[in-house]
Every structure is written in structure tokens, then in C-alpha cells.
Amino acid sequence: MTKWGMVIDLDKCTGCQACTTACAMENNTLPGENWQDVLFYHEGTYPTAKLTWLPRPCMQCENPSCVTVCPTRATYKDDEAGGIVFVDWNKCIGCKYCMIACPYGVRFYADEQPVVEPDVRDVFPGEGQLWAPPYQNPESDARRGIGIQPKGVVSKCTFCYHKVSQAPEGVADLDEDNPETKEYVPACVRTCPPKARYFGDLDNPDSEVNRLIADKRGVRLKDHTGNRPQVYYLGSGADVPAYDPPSDS
Amino acid sequence: MNNGNILKGPLGTGLLIVSAAAAIAAFGYAMLDLMAVGHRSFNTSSQMPWGQPIATYLYFALASSGLGMIAALPLVFGFKQFYPLAKRSIYLAFIILISGMAVLAMELGHVFRMLWVIPFNLQIQSAMFWMGVFYVADLLFLLWKFQKMEGREWDSRTSRQIGIASFLAVLLASGNLALIFGMMSMRPFWFDGLMPIYFYLTAVASGLAAVVFFTYLAYGFRRAAMPAAMRAMFEGPLPKLFAAVLGGTVLFIAVRAITGLYTNNPEIHLVWRDFLFASPVYQASLWLGIVLPFAIMLMAGLRGNPAVQVLVSMAVFAGLFAERYFFVVGGQVVPLFRGTWEWGLIEYTPSLTEWALTIMGSAMLFALYAAGERFLNLSAMPDDFLAANGSEATA
Numbered sequence: 275m276t277k278w279g280m281v282i283d284l285d286k287c288t289g290c291q292a293c294t295t296a297c298a299m300e301n302n303t304l305p306g307e308n309w310q311d312v313l314f315y316h317e318g319t320y321p322t323a324k325l326t327w328l329p330r331p332c333m334q335c336e337n338p339s340c341v342t343v344c345p346t347r348a349t350y351k352d353d354e355a356g357g358i359v360f361v362d363w364n365k366c367i368g369c370k371y372c373m374i375a376c377p378y379g380v381r382f383y384a385d386e387q388p389v390v391e392p393d394v395r396d397v398f399p400g401e402g403q404l405w406a407p408p409y410q411n412p413e414s415d416a417r418r419g420i421g422i423q424p425k426g427v428v429s430k431c432t433f434c435y436h437k438v439s440q441a442p443e444g445v446a447d448l449d450e451d452n453p454e455t456k457e458y459v460p461a462c463v464r465t466c467p468p469k470a471r472y473f474g475d476l477d478n479p480d481s482e483v484n485r486l487i488a489d490k491r492g493v494r495l496k497d498h499t500g501n502r503p504q505v506y507y508l509g510s511g512a513d514v515p516a517y518d519p520p521s522d523s
Numbered sequence: 524m525n526n527g528n529i530l531k532g533p534l535g536t537g538l539l540i541v542s543a544a545a546a547i548a549a550f551g552y553a554m555l556d557l558m559a560v561g562h563r564s565f566n567t568s569s570q571m572p573w574g575q576p577i578a579t580y581l582y583f584a585l586a587s588s589g590l591g592m593i594a595a596l597p598l599v600f601g602f603k604q605f606y607p608l609a610k611r612s613i614y615l616a617f618i619i620l621i622s623g624m625a626v627l628a629m630e631l632g633h634v635f636r637m638l639w640v641i642p643f644n645l646q647i648q649s650a651m652f653w654m655g656v657f658y659v660a661d662l663l664f665l666l667w668k669f670q671k672m673e674g675r676e677w678d679s680r681t682s683r684q685i686g687i688a689s690f691l692a693v694l695l696a697s698g699n700l701a702l703i704f705g706m707m708s709m710r711p712f713w714f715d716g717l718m719p720i721y722f723y724l725t726a727v728a729s730g731l732a733a734v735v736f737f738t739y740l741a742y743g744f745r746r747a748a749m750p751a752a753m754r755a756m757f758e759g760p761l762p763k764l765f766a767a768v769l770g771g772t773v774l775f776i777a778v779r780a781i782t783g784l785y786t787n788n789p790e791i792h793l794v795w796r797d798f799l800f801a802s803p804v805y806q807a808s809l810w811l812g813i814v815l816p817f818a819i820m821l822m823a824g825l826r827g828n829p830a831v832q833v834l835v836s837m838a839v840f841a842g843l844f845a846e847r848y849f850f851v852v853g854g855q856v857v858p859l860f861r862g863t864w865e866w867g868l869i870e871y872t873p874s875l876t877e878w879a880l881t882i883m884g885s886a887m888l889f890a891l892y893a894a895g896e897r898f899l900n901l902s903a904m905p906d907d908f909l910a911a912n913g914s915e916a917t918a
């Protein structure tokens with residue numbers, strides 16, 4: 275069975291945020307509520323200080339803590355869909371327990387104060403929907419949390435399921451450089467200028483993602499949580515600095 | 524005949540009207556905000572999803588459980604001295620839980636959807652599913668037990684069995700509520716297998732504060748007006764129990780604080796150092812709302828004094844509310860990832876709408892309480908117990 279996975283090479287990532295922008299356009303997320311974001315850190319102090327960054331989508335965990343806490347089964351892992359974790363907007367009651375339980379902070383409640391002003395929900399008010407962006411993704415599937423996020427529910431990255439689900443059966447990798455598959459590649463992967471992101475089938479021994487994980491020692495973020503992400507990081511800096519308050523550093 | 528209960532007369536009606544009006548006003552204010560801008564009127568965010576409304580619900584739900592446990596002392600365990608508290612405790616447990624649930628209902632994204640999706644999807648892996656099951660059971664058993672007491676059926680077989688069932692429901696409900704937090708290993712400030720014990724202790728502390736305060740209120744803060752058995756309870760066993768429970772609470776907070784400050788793990792250490800102990804409100808609520816009341820209740824000369832008991836119960840009320848608030852928010856203040864959007868601890872202050880919900884719940888509690896005092900006899904005790912402990916008859 276297909277198990278979609280993503281590989282992000284931090285040695286290639288320039289922190290340009292093209293992925294974040296592409297995701298926001300593709301999925302009509304509210305500004306600042308980035309299903310895919312690049313987090314910038316500084317680590318250490320002079321003379322060893324460095325600036326570092328980390329692109330962060332939902333990890334589509336193999337063992338997702340967001341799923342087990344959800345009292346309504348609105349959040350579910352769909353093994354038929356490559357193991358993507360979805361939120362069924364028709365079932366979610368907005369208790370936000372999943373947001374507490376996700377160790378990666380990648381779940382969003384659109385019915386909250388705007389992260390970025392002005393509030394686009396007021397700039398583009400919607401009729402019967404939370405807002406009406408000038409461009410709206412024609413695909414929508416409330417059962418998988420695809421489309422304009424309604425009020426009162428939680429949303430998250432879907433690995434662009436509306437695209438990857440169209441890919442030919444049994445394909446090993448979805449590569450934006452391959453004309454056969456480029457239309458099915460998740461928006462963040464397709465747009466990444468230095469090609470730091472790869473997308474493919476973790477269950478297929480011949481896939482490029484598996485080769486990269488093996489050859490370049492892919493690691494998973496916060497692996498001690500036991501969530502076992504389906505997103506792997508390559509390169510130096512594939513770690514998360516411990517929280518260090520400004521007052522201490 | 525009001526037997527000294529001042530709320531049986533116009534005062535009770537007055538309190539009922541005033542607090543019902545306050546509850547309706549607060550509800551109206553919050554509802555208008557929610558209808559106009561939705562949960563944008565809250566200061567919570569995707570990084571701090573649970574704010575003061577959740578803390579309020581937690582506080583009320585646990586106070587209810589505490590009251591249920593207190594009622595179990597005479598009803599399940601045979602500590603007869605506490606009979607004078609039993610009926611009022613069960614009633615308070617019921618109404619405080621209803622008030623808490625009302626606050627929670629205004630916090631959720633889709634409260635009515637909840638009514639069908641939870642039963643139809645049976646996600647038994649979720650502690651929140653069990654919270655629904657246990658608190659609904661708790662509510663029903665409380666109501667049933669109260670109805671038995673109304674029918675003066677204190678000691679029948681069924682009444683006893685319902686009492687036991689109700690006590691078990693209380694233990695399961697509050698213990699499971701503790702695990703909603705305590706099982707979250709990704710939130711190390713909460714992650715603690717002993718969380719249910721901590722919740723039990725603090726639940727009883729807040730339940731005691733509630734029943735002491737509301738009993739005094741019913742009698743116009745005059746102990747002389749109370750029935751003899753109730754006076755005896757306030758003079759003897761109750762303050763000692765209060766002292767013991769507060770002592771347990773202090774001990775628990777102390778060990779959590781010591782381990783928290785000792786560990787290097789920033790997700791626990793910083794919460795204690797930079798959030799809890801850095802906050803004057805937390806400091807005040809800890810020292811004045813929990814530690815000082817404990818010290819006072821330790822003093823044999825003071826703990827029997829009615830004015831002291833009322834003040835201590837009010838201080839503990841406030842102290843534990845703050846404790847719940849800082850507990851809920853404290854589990855979330857350290858960002859999961861430091862970076863672009865968050866350099867320091869996550870800031871959160873409840874909005875006016877969130878305060879309105881806290882006020883709505885509290886006013887609702889007072890209104891239902893006043894109605895209970897006005898129309899029911901909450902000081903009722905079993906006849907044989909009364910016969911043995913003083914001459915006053917029930918109303």
C-alpha cells in the first residue's frame with residue numbers, strides 16, 4: 275500500500291518561504307496560519323551564534339497523537355490515502371484537544387484572532403463561508419479538510435491530497451521535474467526553487483525518498499515523542515534547538 | 524418556617540433574581556460577541572488553544588467532583604458527622620457541574636454537533652470521549668441521589684447503591700479529567716501519572732470551600748442560626764478535614780514546584796520560573812489562597828471560628844481558581860517550536876468575552892443555588908440522625 279512521505283533537505287533549503295506561500299495559495303489558508311511554515315531560529319551566542327531555519331509541514335505521523343485524542347473521530351489517519359491524517363470538517367466539534375496533543379504545532383483553528391493584520395476575513399467577507407479569497411481552490415472535500423476552512427473546526431496540511439490522489443497507481447515518486455507526475459506533486463514540493471523537498475512512496479523500496487533517507491541518514495523531528503513522522507529531514511541542522519528563552523541566551 | 528435559613532424568604536428571591544439577571548447579561552454579552560465575530564472575541568490562538576473558559580470549566584467540574592466526594596463521606600463511608608452537608612453538597616455538585624458545562628458549551632466550536640458525533644463515533648481511545656461518558660453518568664447519578672434525598676429515602680438499599688454509583692462516577696470523571704492533561708507527554712508540564720490524585724485533592728479542597736461558603740450564606744453567616752448537628756460539624760470534624768485537605772494540596776503543589784524547578788527540561792522548568800512564580804497573581808493566589816488558609820486551619824484556636832471559616836473558604840475559592848487557570852495556561856506557554864512567530868513564552872490574557880463566560884458560569888451557579896435554597900430543603904438530614912443529634916426538625 276502506498277505510504278506517502280516527504281523528505282526535506284536542510285542543506286539545500288534556503289528558507290525562502292516559497293513553499294509556505296504556495297501552500298497558502300493552494301489551500302486558501304488565512305495569512306499567518308501556515309499549514310506549512312519555515313521557522314527561523316538563532317542558536318548559540320557570540321561567537322558561535324548562527325541563524326537556522328526549519329520548514330515544517332504536518333508530519334502525517336505513523337502514530338499520530340492527534341488522532342487518538344479526538345473524541346469524535348473527526349481526525350483520522352487514512353491508510354487507503356497513503357497514510358495522510360485528515361480532519362473531517364463535518365465531524366469536528368472544535369474542542370481543540372488535537373491541537374494540544376500534536377507535538378509539532380501544525381494544527382489551526384481558523385476561528386481566532388487574525389495572526390496578520392488586516393484581517394482578510396473582513397477584507398474578503400464570505401457568503402456562508404468564513405471568507406472568500408480572490409482565488410479559491412476549486413477542489414473541496416469537507417470530509418478531508420480540503421477547501422475554505424469553516425468556523426469552529428480545526429484544519430491542517432493534507433499533503434495536497436486533492437493533487438496526490440490523482441497520481442497514477444503505484445508510482446514511486448511524485449517529482450515536479452517529471453512531466454508524467456508534476457501535476458500531482460504537493461504545492462510546497464513543486465514550488466521549492468532549490469529542490470530541497472521530495473515526495474514519494476515510503477512503502478516502495480525503489481522510491482527516491484527511501485534512497486535519500488537511507489543514503490543521507492534521514493531523521494525525524496522530535497522522534498522521542500513516538501509519533502513517527504512520515505516527513506524526514508536531511509542535512510546538518512536537522513534537529514530542533516531546545517526552547518531557550520530570550521532572557522537566558 | 525425557615526429554620527434560620529435566610530434564603531427561604533425574600534432574600535433568597537432577591538439573590539435568585541440578581542444572579543439570574545447577571546447570568547443572562549453575561550450570557551447575552553458573550554453570545555453577541557460570538558455571533559458577531561465568533562471566537563475571534565477570545566484571546567486564545569492556535570498556539571494557546573485552551574484559555575480561561577477551559578480553566579473555568581475545569582474548576583467547576585472539579586469543584587463538583589469534590590462536592591460529590593464530600594457527600595460520599597456520610598452517604599457511602601458512614602461518617603455520620605457530615606450528614607448536615609450531604610444534601611447541600613449533592614445539590615451544589617449538580618448545579619456547579621451544569622454551570623461548568625454551560626461555559627464549556629460556549630467555548631466549543633460546534634456544541635450541538637457534539638451531541639451526535641460523540642455517541643455515533645465511539646472513539647474510546649480518547650480521554651475526552653470518556654469525559655463525556657463519566658460526567659454525564661455523574662450528572663445523572665447526582666440527580667437521582669438528590670431525588671432520593673428529596674423523598675427522604677436516605678438509607679434504603681437503592682438509595683445506598685445510587686450513592687455508591689455516584690461516588691464511583693465522581694472518581695472516574697475527575698480522575699479521567701486529570702488524565703486528559705496528565706497523559707499528554709508532549710506537554711511535559713502536565714505529563715504526570717499522579718495527576719488524578721492531585722485533582723482529587725484539589726477537587727475536595729474547592730468542594731469544601733464551596734459547601735462551607737454556601738452553607739454559611741444560607742444561614743446569614745450566623746452559626747447560631749444553624750441546626751445543632753450542623754453547628755457541631757462546623758466546630759469539630761469539618762475544619763480538621765479542611766486543614767488536612769489543604770495540607771495535601773500544599774504538599775502536592777510543593778513537590779510539583781520542586782521537581783519543576785529542579786529539572787533542566789525547559790518545558791517544565793521555565794513554566795515554574797518564568798510563568799508561575801514570575802506572576803504576582805500566581806504568587807498571591809498560592810500564598811494567600813492556599814498556603815495561608817492551610818496555616819490558619821492548622822491553628823486549633825482559629826479554625827473553629829465562623830468568620831475565619833468563611834474567609835478561608837472564600838480565599839480557597841479564589842486561590843484554586845487561579846491554580847486551575849495557571850495549570851491550564853502553563854501547559855501551553857512554552858512554544859512547541861521557538862522561532863519566527865514566537866521568541867519568548869506565549870502571551871495570553873483572557874478577553875472580555877472570556878471573562879463574561881466565567882462570570883456567566885458563576886452567576887448561574889449563584890442563581891441555581893438561590894433557587895435551591897428557596898424552594899428545596901438543602902439542610903435536610905436523616906430522621907434517625909437528627910433524633911440522635913439535636914432537637915431541630917427538618918423544615
Ligand code: SF4
Nearest residue numbers: 332333335338340376
Ligand atoms: S504532525 Fe501533528 S497534526 Fe500532523 S499527524 Fe502528527 S500529531 Fe497529527
Ligand code: SF4
Nearest residue numbers: 344366367369370372
Ligand atoms: S478539535 Fe475537532 S479534530 Fe480536534 S480533537 Fe476536537 S473534534 Fe477532533
